[in-house]
Amino acid sequence: MLFSNLKLNDDEPVYIQIKTYIRDMISKGLIPNNSKLPSTRELSLFLNVSRNSIIATYDELKAEGLIYSVSGKGTFVNSENFISTTPWSINWSNLENDYSKSANELDIVKNEIPWSSDLISFKSISPDGELFDIEELKKSFLNRISLESHKLLNYGYAKGYKPLIDYLLNYMKEKGVDTTNKDILITNGFTEGFDMILSSFTVPGDTIICENPTHNTSIKLMKTHGLKMQGVDIDENGLNFNMLESKISANREKIKFAYITPSYHNPTGTVMMPEDRYNFYKIMRKHNIAIIEDGFNEELLYNSSHIFPICSLDNKNNGVIYIGSFSKILFPGLRIGWIFADKHVIDKLESVKRCRSIHTSFLDQAILFDYLKNDAFEKYIKKIRKVYGDKFNLAYECAKEHILHEYILGDGGLHLFIKLKNIDSRKLLNRCYKKKVIFMPGDLFSVDGKGHDTLRLGFSRLTHEEIEKGIKIIGETVREMD
Ligand SMILES: Cc1ncc(COP(=O)(O)O)c(C=O)c1O
Numbered sequence: 001m002l003f004s005n006l007k008l009n010d011d012e013p014v015y016i017q018i019k020t021y022i023r024d025m026i027s028k029g030l031i032p033n034n035s036k037l038p039s040t041r042e043l044s045l046f047l048n049v050s051r052n053s054i055i056a057t058y059d060e061l062k063a064e065g066l067i068y069s070v071s072g073k074g075t076f077v078n079s080e081n082f083i084s085t086t087p088w089s090i091n092w093s094n095l096e097n098d099y100s101k102s103a104n105e106l107d108i109v110k111n112e113i114p115w116s117s118d119l120i121s122f123k124s125i126s127p128d129g130e131l132f133d134i135e136e137l138k139k140s141f142l143n144r145i146s147l148e149s150h151k152l153l154n155y156g157y158a159k160g161y162k163p164l165i166d167y168l169l170n171y172m173k174e175k176g177v178d179t180t181n182k183d184i185l186i187t188n189g190f191t192e193g194f195d196m197i198l199s200s201f202t203v204p205g206d207t208i209i210c211e212n213p214t215h216n217t218s219i220k221l222m223k224t225h226g227l228k229m230q231g232v233d234i235d236e237n238g239l240n241f242n243m244l245e246s247k248i249s250a251n252r253e254k255i256k257f258a259y260i261t262p263s264y265h266n267p268t269g270t271v272m273m274p275e276d277r278y279n280f281y282k283i284m285r286k287h288n289i290a291i292i293e294d295g296f297n298e299e300l301l302y303n304s305s306h307i308f309p310i311c312s313l314d315n316k317n318n319g320v321i322y323i324g325s326f327s328k329i330l331f332p333g334l335r336i337g338w339i340f341a342d343k344h345v346i347d348k349l350e351s352v353k354r355c356r357s358i359h360t361s362f363l364d365q366a367i368l369f370d371y372l373k374n375d376a377f378e379k380y381i382k383k384i385r386k387v388y389g390d391k392f393n394l395a396y397e398c399a400k401e402h403i404l405h406e407y408i409l410g411d412g413g414l415h416l417f418i419k420l421k422n423i424d425s426r427k428l429l430n431r432c433y434k435k436k437v438i439f440m441p442g443d444l445f446s447v448d449g450k451g452h453d454t455l456r457l458g459f460s461r462l463t464h465e466e467i468e469k470g471i472k473i474i475g476e477t478v479r480e481m482d
Helices: 014-027 040-047 051-063 098-105 134-152 162-174 189-201 216-224 241-254 274-287 310-314 343-357 362-373 376-402 425-434 464-481
Strands: 067-070 074-077 182-187 207-212 228-235 255-260 290-294 320-325 337-342 405-409 415-420 454-458
Touching (some): 051 067, 098 216, 162 337, 162 362, 189 337, 189 343, 207 216, 255 274, 274 290, 290 310, 362 376, 376 405, 376 415, 425 464
Parallel strands (some): 207 228, 207 255, 255 290, 290 320
Antiparallel strands (some): 320 337, 405 415, 415 454
16 A cells, blocks of 8 residues: 555654655656545545645645646646656667567568558458358357356366367367367467477477468468478479478488468468378378378368368378368457367377466357357358359459469469469569559568569458459559560
């Protein structure tokens, strides 16, 4: 309590002692500017002195301009011109470590052209928020908060909310995966899951085999963990298996993992065919290289039936860690993803999760679980497949017609990938920006500084008119540069 240390004596008038005390506290900044002082009544009771003494104290402090009264509200501190603060400036740049430097350097949100409402932006591959089933989500929220608010608002388990884990284990079974000896840990999206695996099973200098190009956030995470990447090209023929074999032979000792996104790969949008999935799995198994499978977008297949994830080939073995996320179909703002892996791996990661953030929000997990378990989810998936499927077809046709290209990749999902004919996509971006159209230049997804003649077009949040108009502008600009 503020006045607990004030010991009154008989040598000086009480009001002077209290004034000196308050003055001293204000000068040290211990009673901050504009903070409220106790009322004269409260303070007189607390200090066991007459109320008149406190009134006299406050009158003197007011006369000195150190406090002021607001009618009906109370008495407040005015220390603005009283505290002389000598400037103190830590040099944070000197304290910053390599991890922060690298995260800042690689932060494309800070370093690339920002979104603004007057632009047609093909940058984003986030879901269109207008399609979210908010009424159903509200019901789920009310359901969970009325059924188990005490549990959800208290600390929970690091592994996650049990009903959601059970739901997702079953969800994995429906994808054709054997869940024997497997378990699930809930994470803050794919991003935290991947970060946790890298934190737990790699050391700086280890090598990761990955597709080239690949997900920009994954590149950033691998780099901030000090890992080396051996990229294997993806082009119109899919993954280059010869390159994969030769990169493994040349680097086998240093390779810790293979990271792969077989469905709606970001940025190419390609879906790996079942035979290729089998070959990839077989090669990794032969070389004893654990696989991290990024299953983030599997639900957005428009033109064919479900393709089994690579982890379904692993049966009762423990060679594949699968990271799932609903971020491209449901509420990325909830930040919920999951790691599906061998029980021993999950057991280790459980402690890592507890160590780094205790657990992912139980309220959010419970709302998502409630939403997923009713029919609304199925209906919603049907709706968005139709909406995004139409946008995909439109974007694909427009790009084919208007943009001079070497090839266009994309089998579904929320984006297309275009290889231009010897046109630098950064120069193209700068020109298009002047015409109010932006997109993702391909070098952002390259693990070896290439990809300068490629670009990614995300269309999920654009209208049909914007898709057509924007792609025509990109096409016309490419022709100007040809
Ligand atoms: C390849 C890939 N994996 C996963 C994700 C989802 O990440 P998160 O679940 O952290 O939102 C994305 C999002 O863009 C992605 O492109």
